[in-house]
Amino acid sequence: MNYYIELEKDIRFREGLNACLNCGICTAICPAAEFYNYDPRLIITIVQQKNNEKIEELLQSETIWYCGQCMSCKTRCPRGNTPGFVIQALRYLSQKCGFFADSEKGRQQYAIKKTVGENILKTGYCIHPDLVTPDMHPEQGPIWEWVLENRTRVYERFYANLDKQGAGTLRKIHQKNLDELASIFSETGGNELYNDIERFSEKQASNMNLSFTETFDNDYFRHVCTYNSGNHSSE
Numbered sequence: 001m002n003y004y005i006e007l008e009k010d011i012r013f014r015e016g017l018n019a020c021l022n023c024g025i026c027t028a029i030c031p032a033a034e035f036y037n038y039d040p041r042l043i044i045t046i047v048q049q050k051n052n053e054k055i056e057e058l059l060q061s062e063t064i065w066y067c068g069q070c071m072s073c074k075t076r077c078p079r080g081n082t083p084g085f086v087i088q089a090l091r092y093l094s095q096k097c098g099f100f101a102d103s104e105k106g107r108q109q110y111a112i113k114k115t116v117g118e119n120i121l122k123t124g125y126c127i128h129p130d131l132v133t134p135d136m137h138p139e140q141g142p143i144w145e146w147v148l149e150n151r152t153r154v155y156e157r158f159y160a161n162l163d164k165q166g167a168g169t170l171r172k173i174h175q176k177n178l179d180e181l182a183s184i185f186s187e188t189g190g191n192e193l194y195n196d197i198e199r200f201s202e203k204q205a206s207n208m209n210l211s212f213t214e215t216f217d218n219d220y221f222r223h224v225c226t227y228n229s230g231n232h233s234s235e
C-alpha cells in the first residue's frame with residue numbers, strides 16, 4: 001500500500017497540507033509539544049517526504065496520538081497548513097491498517113471506542129452517568145456510587161432532566177433520533193471503523209495474552225486504560 005496516496009484520499013489531509021517550509025511555528029505554539037515527546041513540524045516533514053517506510057513508522061508510533069486536536073497550529077502556520085488535520089488523517093489510516101494496536105497510546109483507541117464511541121449510539125451522549133460504573137471508573141472517587149444510587153435527587157439539584165422526556169440536560173433521547181444517529185454511522189463508515197478497531201484490538205490482546213470479550217469488562221480493556229510506561233513526557 002502506498003500510504004501517501006491513501007492519505008491524499010482524505011479531505012482532511014488535502015486541506016491540512018499545502019507545502020511546509022519547516023519553520024517550526026506549529027511546534028512552538030503546540031500545547032501537546034510542551035508535555036510530550038512530540039513535534040508536529042517533524043510529522044509534517046516526514047509525511048511530505050512521501051517515504052513509505054517512514055510513514056509506516058509514523059502510523060505505528062506513539063507520536064500521532066499525542067495531539068490534543070486544539071487546532072492552535074491552524075491559526076499560526078504561515079503556509080496555511082493544519083498539522084492537526086494531517087494527524088487526523090494519519091490516525092484514521094493507522095486505525096484502518098491496524099497499526100494503532102502497535103503503540104501504547106494507539107491501543108487506547110479501543111477504550112475510547114468501548115466507552116465514548118458506544119455510549120453515543122446507546123444513549124445519544126458521549127458520557128452518561130449510568131454508563132460510568134464505579135468498578136470500571138475508580139477515578140470517579142468514593143462518592144460516585146452514592147451519586148448513582150441517589151441520581152434522581154442529585155441531578156435535579158443541577159437542574160438536569162435525567163432520562164425524562166422534554167428539554168434539558170441529560171434528557172432521554174428519542175429512539176427515532178438514536179436510529180438516525182445509527183444510520184449516520186452506518187452511511188459514513190463509522191460502524192466499519194468501529195469493527196476495525198475491535199478486530200485489531202482482539203488480535204493484539206491475543207498477542208499480549210490478555211482476555212478479550214465483547215463487553216468491555218476484560219483484561220485488555222483494563223490494561224489499555226491503566227498502563228503507563230512513563231515514556232511519553234518531554235522532560
Ligand code: SF4
Pocket residue numbers: 019020021022023024025026027040041044076077078079080081082083
Ligand atoms: S507552521 Fe506550517 S510551515 Fe511551519 S513547520 Fe508547521 S506546518 Fe510547516
Ligand code: SF4
Pocket residue numbers: 026029030031032033040066067068069070071072073074083084
Ligand atoms: S492540533 Fe495538535 S498539533 Fe496542532 S497545536 Fe493542537 S495539539 Fe498541537
